[in-house]
Amino acid sequence: MNITRKIMRLFFLIIGLLSSSGVWAEINSLAILSKIDSQVSFVDSDFSAEIAMTQTKPGEGISQRTVALFRRDREQKFVMLLLKPESDRGKGYLKIGNNLWLYETIPTRRFTVTSAKDRFQNSNARNSDFTRSTLALDYKIVSMGKEKLGPFDTTIYNLEALHNDITFPKTKLWVTADSLVRKTEDYSLSGQLLRTTAMPSYQEFKGRFVPKKVTIIDALLGKTLNGVFKNETTEYTLSKLSTDPLPSLIFTQSYLEKNSQ
């Protein structure tokens, strides 16, 4: 009996120490974010999809783009190739690890270093939106709560960046029980809301999940029309999903060079 009590005491002592030191929370944070990452990552195969993107600028109209996305998540490689509009057809981005290249033809043909934090083609999406999800590597959970989001029962995770090489230093996730992110809010270091992203529905594909439609509301960009501030928005859908093997040549600068105008 005494031994059982001692073991129980020791157990609670360890739990208490782990909780107060943050170790337990960090382990849980890592596990939760890893699970979220794994739901949307294709580490066992290549992944390709077509993205149809519509950007709405209040008072200026609508612009549309179609983009081919190629990913090799296990090697942290991705290529994005613009298919439409015609004027931008063949423009491309190549990302390998933490290096991201944009091929320019003017004034000279050369690759320029760009940032995953930058806007994709001046839309409200960022280049980093299309890469493999690496929440577990980039963030830690600092607080959480519960919220009903339309028909979804969600857990809210407030995240803080673990390093500087990340697009948003603070972010907030609404996650359903199946570990799918339904909504995010991205913040600056000072706590200013920068954008809201909604992914209400997913398509299941080869045991993983891909958002059907993503809506991004830019909190900073927009225009006041008739006394009301209207935010810039970008919506995109993903289709033509495939996990067929991709030629390694796609993930090279030469491939972008060949497709450029």
Next chain:
Amino acid sequence: MNRTFSYLALWLGMVGLAGAQDTSDPLFMNPEPDSAADTTQKVPLDAYTGQSLKFFETLKVDGYFITGYKDNGELVNSPYNALNFGFGTDMRLDRTARAYSSFYLTYPNPESTKSSNQYNPTVAPVDLSGKGDLTFSNIKVKELFLDYSVGTLAIVRLGRQSATWGQGRIFNPGNLVQGIGDDAAIAAKISSAIGPLTVTAVAIKNDPFYLGTGPDPKTALALASIAEAGLVEYSSDWFSTGLSGFFHASVGGKADLYFKSSLWGADIFLDCLAEVGTTMQRSYTGVAGLYRDFGDGSSKWLKLQAEWLVSGWGNDGSFTGVSDKNLGFSDQTFGVAVTTDLFSQISTKPSMLWLHTLSDSSGQVIFGLVNSSLPHIDLTLGVARVYGSPDSRYVTINPDSQERLWSLTLKASFNFDIKS
């Protein structure tokens, strides 16, 4: 204490003690249910999969006025104008084959010795023989090449083409294929992915560039006048590296090794170059650089580019073999370029470039302000200062043909660009 409290709150939250709020978000009013993906279609592997033919034209008209002081205090005012007209075709037969052509002509003709320096910034004063004979250049080939994809194994490009190697944006001694885009050049290039490596090999024929004089009819056809270059690159999760080499029988050999990565939010690179001339003279050059932007992601209040060059033969960028003027590692130069997005709402972009050489304390500082609020028109205000002794590097290579050391530039550019 706060850290401990937040972790405790997190742990408590994880075991479900936090209460659920109910919010009505319009984005989630009637969401489509999750479902299986439609897998009947696949994304094309290339942007161009069928036949495609494009014509394009570009026209750039510049008018500008430069005023400033020379070293002796003389005030020199210069109105200039220039016109550059380009046109070409981009023909894709299918996803394997492409033919591309691009031609241009300029006004005034930079090769005309009769052109007036008053209106022609490309002609140095010593070349002047008169004023008012402003002629167009002949039509020149800018690029004319054929692309061919060997399945998914390799991409071949044959013909007149341009390319830039090297990591430096301010100083780029690693650009071993510098002669590839010249008026007199023709090249063959093949690229392939071999395992984790990307391999590129190039053969370039450009006798005026590599031999330093006009092509000798006898040597022009000789195989020895062809320059060969190769580049092997590897990228991992956290860095990229590449090794390139160059050889020309009349110039010598070069080898370049670069390393590129991101650290603390900055892109960093190191580019090291070794040269061996035809008489075994040697020279070494290194460039280290970083690029970092600052801002919350929506607009960058500062974009900073800084590079440090340690050179055995200066930074004039010319490829004429190993220079006699080997200054050793005391020849150090730095360059800093900054710009900002703060004024993008009024379509205005300020920028600054500062180049300074430590070996002779010369340099140049350029401030620029470009406004693009009018359709097709860029208005530029520039201030340039060149400093140093009369025989120092940046005074000697002053790009102003009037050799002003202080100058103010007002420029208007009309840009016209159309594709069909």
